[in-house]
Amino acid sequence: MWHGLAHGVGLVSVIAAASATLATAWLLTRPSGARARVSTAGGVPSAIAAWGMARCAYLVPVPLTVPDGAHTTLRRLALVTLVAVVFVTSAVALL
Structure with a gap:
């Protein structure tokens, strides 16, 4: 990282x-x-x-197939969206 x-x-x-x-x-x-x-x-x-x-x-992990990746990808996308919403909402609320 x-x-x-x-x-x-x-x-x-x-x-x-x-x-x-x-x-x-x-x-x-x-x-x-x-x-x-x-x-x-x-x-x-x-x-x-x-x-x-x-x-x-x-x-995106290298050994990823479409059936295996769909569920994992949607969970990761939901998590990242939730984190982004929390950060942006808190930043706007503090302003």
Whole structure:
């Protein structure tokens, strides 16, 4: 996972997420913190994209057949969707 975050597209997403985080922190120190929502809305998807790019090689196991993979894939998709909804909802609620 570390290699995926430190090289290639994962690194670009990490840099984008870090930049958005720094921009959010800076914008929150300003008198009007309303613009911080925009940078936060860019930072959260960038962090999720960085994780996805780092895990890209491991998202689909190699010895996978269609009948075996359908059930597993749907369970993983439901889990990832649930986690994304929790993170995005909590981020929006805190704003």
